[in-house]
Every structure is written in structure tokens, then in C-alpha cells.
Amino acid sequence: MKTLYADEKKIERKWYIVDAEGVTLGRLATRVATILRGKHKPIFTPFQELGDYVIVINAAKFNVTGKKMTDKMYYRHTGYPGGLRTASLTKMLESKPEFPVEHAIRGMLPKNRMGRKLFNNLKVYAGSEHPHVAQQPEPLTIE
Secondary structure (H helix, E strand, C coil): CCCCCCCCCCCCCCEEEEECCCCEHHHHHHHHHHHHHCCCCCCCCCCCCCCCEEEEECHHHCECCCCHHHHCEEEEECCCCCCEEEEEHHHHHHHCCCHHHHHHHHCCCCCCHHHHHHHCCEEECCCCCCCCHHHCCEECCCC
């Protein structure tokens, strides 16, 4: 049996728009990562970039369960001794409202060159306005 390769130049890439208002963060991230990766297409091949573009609007209005708003922490290190910095989900939404959605989706993409390239096909906006009207994005519903 031969492996079928899709010609990346002939692939039709669609644009999807997702409204994150009232959607659970993890469910949003898994659905968007699947679309970015191209796993919803019958021609999916793990080592080829066949995914579509995704626009996420109202990224600051997602839902989380339990006490994650106060207990979920984001960590980063400055590179200096004792330079660990932490921020709760609430503080992160105040300073960088797009970051939690981007962080959740990036964690579900491959950790290699292809994952970094796929992440560039994601556009996240905290409000309901976006500059991609010319691409005529199709609405994508998330249960």
C-alpha cells in the first residue's frame, strides 16, 4: 500500500471564525487545534501542513469550571536566579486577554517546526472586531 501525499500548493484552505463567548476553554482549544492541524480533512497526513485558518473572537469571555479563575496559574521565568513569575488566570485576563486561549491552543499543537508554523494560522482577538472580513470566514460552532 502506498502513502498518498497531498500537494500542499493545491490544498484549499478555508477561514473559520469561532466565537469564544460562553465556551469552555478546553473544548474551544481542542476543536481549534484540530482545525489548525487539518485532522478534519480526509486527506490528513501527520507530517504535512494541511490545516485551515481560524479566527477566535471574544477570547476574553470564555468559561472555565471550578475555581480555575483564581487557582489556575501561568508561570514564566526571567532567566535570573529567583526570577519565577506567576500570574493567575484572572490577572492574565486583565493584562493579556488573548493569552490564555493562545496558550491552551499552542499546548495542543505539535512541539516542532510544523507546530510553530501552524500556530501562525491562528488569529485571536479579545473583542468582537477583527480585520479579516475580506477572507469571508465561515462560522464554526463548538458544543
